[in-house]
Amino acid sequence: MRLTRRLILVLLAPGLALALWLAVTLLLVGLVTGGSGIAVAPQVVQPVAMVLLSLWLAALAAGAWVMHRLWRVHVLGPAKLLNAARIMTSDMSVTSLPLSEDAAPMLRLVGREFEHMAAQRDELRMDMARLVDEASRSVSDQRDQLAALMAELSQAVIVCNRDGSVLLYNGQARDLVRRLAGQGFENGSLIGLGRSVHDLLDKAAIAHALETVEGRMARGVAAAAAVAQFVTTARGGHLLRVSLSPIRRSDHGEGEGGPVTGYVLLIDDITLDQQQSSRRDEALLRLTESSRAAIASMQAALEMLDYRDLAPEDRDRFLAIVRDEVAAMGERIGAIAEGELQTRATRWPLNDMLGGDLIAAAVRRLGETTGTPITTAPVEDDLWLRIDSFGLIQALDFLARQLRDLQDDPVLWLRLTRGNQRALLDLGWVGRAGAGAPDAARLTALPSLAVETDGQMLGASAREIVERHGGEIWLERGRGIGGEPAQPFFRMLLPLAAVDIAEPAAQIGSRPEFYDFDLFTAGAGSASDDQPLAGLTFTVFDCETTGLDPSGGDEIIQIGAVRIVNGRILTGETIDQLVDPQRSIPEAGIPIHHIHPHMVRGQPTIAQALPVFHRFAQGSVLVGHNVAFDMRFLKLKEAATGCVFDHPVLDTLLLSSVVHPAEESHSLEAIAARLGITIGGRHTALGDARATAEVFTRLIPLLARQGVTTLGEAREASGRSQFARLRY
Incomplete structure (x- = not known):
């Protein structure tokens, strides 16, 4: 127990009372005897002074012990009971009172009554919780559906109140902010519930968009259609396209909308698109400028070739000019086309997928459509790919069906391994003993054929689908699964995903909270x-x-x-x-x-x-x-x-x-x-x-x-x- 000034005074109170009593006694003796009693008092008291002092100290100790006991029972006991009762009434999970054994019997009885009332409260709370749970189940389902929808959206979504305080954001918004803010703000210090969205987006741009939206609604445009869009720059020079939709309070009766209480922001980072568009425009401008000079040279050369008396060496020289200019123009156009193909490949939507999941999905699909046995090799547990899984499986399915038609009773096999910087996806086959090998020319042409699935053409070949991933496909010859003899198979180079798998942090509570509409x-x-x-x-x-x-x-x-x-x-x-x-x-x-x-x-x-x-x-x-x-x-x-x-x-x-x-x-x-x-x-x-x-x-x-x-x-x-x- 910590000694306080109040407790020290309580412990010394008996000794102080005895000392005061002795002083008053001596004073009274002096008053009664007129002072003569005081003169003889030392002679009378001195022989028994030590005895009196010892008795006084013993009385002091006994009194202090009694006062300490009374303090614990009648002061600390009620105080602790009060603290425990306050905790019990404010925290429903606490159902017992930690009373010490030396507490007063009456206090222990009061504590038991508190615990009895807490038990009754818990029963009522459980009944109320059951009723509330039954009444709010649909609301909970809608909330979970909203959370799932927000998590699956590819766009960054931020919901704010009128003042710009963030009420909701999804994981894409958090990732976007981390990319924009840079390495120093990897913990999301620019976005969070209750924070101002103006730390991320220009306040004036949002205010102008709100004015535009309110102006449209004032002219009778429905709130769902009164959407404003603007483009703004963010940290690091990123270019953002923002769509702002209003949120109105609908408590003004049917057909009458309330004031705008907040807004929803849909944000896209268009920096890469803008850069690619700028590069494309620059390439076209360079092609135009260079083509103008080339066309002028060819025009002049063709005009000279019209002269019938042109010397043979001059005719050959002008023809060489035309050939060189045509070849140079072809190279320039080819370079632009190649760059556009690369741009289209990088812009195709790719997602991270575990390699084992891709092989499992491909085996199911190929087994259903080809009806042939399929063997696989083990895949590394941590092999992640960045792919368009739908298009890739369609390409594998098309190649497998073509192989079935070219080879009698083939056994197909799939193998996915990690290369130096890419993943290697192989599709091969083992023919029936004595069956002839497929025509090599037809095999080589298969990746360039348009993929057909379910009787419909996808409009892209297996080669184009692989090139969307920035990869390649070719007919390879090597060992099959299980050390099979050298045989041809299709090999695809696919990109690896940069997946950062962090250890889950121990959290108090459930999943992270990204919304709070009470704000x-x-x-x-x-x-x-x-x-x-x-x-x-x-x-x-x-x-x-x-x-x-x-x-x-x-x-x-x-x-x-x-x-x-x-x-x-x-x-x-x-x-x-x-x-x-x-x-x-x-x-x-x-x-x-x-x-x-x-x-x-x-x-x-x-x-x-x-x-x-x-x-x-x-x-x-x-x-x-x-x-x-x-x-x-x-x-x-x-x-x-x-x-x-x-x-x-x-x-x-x-x-x-x-x-x-x-x-x-x-x-x-x-x-x-x-x-x-x-x-x-x-x-x-x-x-x-x-x-x-x-x-x-x-x-x-x-x-x-x-x-x-x-x-x-x-x-x-x-x-x-x-x-x-x-x-x-």
Whole structure:
């Protein structure tokens, strides 16, 4: 138990009372005896002074023990019962009260009644949850369908309220922003729920598009048709084509639309298309200019050839001019055609696919259409391709059916292997013993024939389908599957996919949240003292460091952060960044944070990582556990990085001491245990940040029960905590 000023006074109260009683007794003796009793008192008292002192000390100790016992039973006991009851009423998952055995019997009975009421509450809650689940099942299905639809859209989609705060975005939008922002913002610090879309797109362009949309609707155009499009530039010179559709509030009665409350943005990165178009225009311009001169030369040469008396050597010279110009023009046109073919190949939609899945799909298709046995070779588990799987399987199916017609009872085989820079997809066959080999000329011509499937022509040959992938196809001769003798087979070169398979991070909660329609009305909240805590945006963070002395040279080696918007922890919007401290990491700290020197080697320095975190936390309240320690590190780096962290700051350590003043420990583990939170990834920056975020969201309703509802009230209450005096 922590000694406080109040507890010390309580323990000393019996001794002080005895001392006061003795002083009053001596004073009364002096008054009664007129002072003569005082004169003889030392002579009378001195022989038994030590006995009296011992008795006084014993009485003092006994009284202190009694007062301590009464304090625990009648002061701390009710205080802990009050804290536990507040947790139980604010957190439905807590159903028992942790009362000590020395609590007063009446308190234990009150606690049992609380637990009984909690059990009844849980029964009612379960019944209500069942009814709500039955009533909202269709809404849940629609929400899941929306989430699935958003995930499958090829376009980047962002939904905003009228002020530009992001309410929804899909994975394509997140990937687009990462590409636009560059390597320094790989954690998505430019997009997130509650953030402003104006950090990504020009505010004036969006405002003009909104004016255009509202003008069209004012003229009677339906909201679904009142769409505005514009092109704008983004970071890194990327060119974006944006389509803006309005969202209206439909509470004005049938046939009457409400005001525009938000808008949907469909975004395409047309940078590559624009570059290809520019290159095509430049090529055509060069062809035009060069062709004009070539045509003039040929025209002059042809005019000279019309002369009948032209000398033979001159005639040959002018004919050579015509031949050379025609050949040069043919080369130029051929180069442009080849470049256009390459452009068409790169623009064809390709998707990542696991090699084993392609072979399995091809075997099913070929088995259904050819009716012949098909053997395959094992495929590497991590072999990923970037292909048009539909077109490729159609090409394989066409070649297989042609082989069946050319060879009696063939056994087809498929093999997919990894080459140096491409994947090798082979389609071969083994003929029946004694059967003749197919005609080589017909085999060679097969890839150039138009693919026919289900009686319809696809309009492309197998060669063109492979060339869409930037690959090649030819008739190869080599070993088949299982060491079969040398025989011809078709070989295709296909592109490998650059797939980055990262280890899944342990998350508190379910899948990442990319939407929150409550922000239509709630907004993101501004970080001012008069704003309610429930309506603010928070950045909960933690730092792992080389040591505990920020002023003595210790450095940050990891930053972890997670955002809280509208009372929800956004597990999909996080920072988890290792930092190169450019100094050694003490061996004593490695068992705690598990960060070894080789893990931070080559990682961004604090000068590179801190601006990313600063932007991530823009416009929010910083939250941490014992956050004064972390803030000291950030403050010391302000001059070197130019990042000034002047955000409002809240500390879960201080807030816990405000909510639970009778508790002995306010460590992160102790608070989490009291609130029924399971901590994962302890002593990692992101793990601690997520645990702190869980603790903070549980503390907000407990603070509200004590009248602490706004940011200013929370900061004022924190300042009164005894832990607020800690300095680093």
